[in-house]
Amino acid sequence: MEPHERATSCWYRIAGLISRKQKDLAIDIFEGEIRSAKHEVLLEAERLAVSGISGPSVARALREKAERTIRPPGKPS
Numbered sequence: 001m002e003p004h005e006r007a008t009s010c011w012y013r014i015a016g017l018i019s020r021k022q023k024d025l026a027i028d029i030f031e032g033e034i035r036s037a038k039h040e041v042l043l044e045a046e047r048l049a050v051s052g053i054s055g056p057s058v059a060r061a062l063r064e065k066a067e068r069t070i071r072p073p074g075k076p077s
Contacts, residue, residue, distance in 0.1 A: 006033060035069050042066035 010033050014026040046062040049055070 006037070039066050039070035042069060 010029060014029050017023075017026040017029075042062055043066050046059045046066065049059040049062055
């Protein structure tokens with residue numbers, strides 16, 4: 001998803017929450033969007049590493065970091 005589309009989608013999901021003073025839920029939505037974007041970037045880095053720019057161990061480390069980003073420890077799925 002393009003950045004503007006993602007921001008627009010996020011805005012529509014939180015606009016009503018902000019007006020109802022549900023700040024914590026709105027912040028959770030923003031957090032999820034940020035984690036999702038980081039996850040996409042790390043997965044792309046993994047693809048680049050696998051393509052020969054770096055070794056497989058670097059790719060594995062990037063994959064693990066991407067998974068931790070999208071599913072942080074201690075947060076419900």
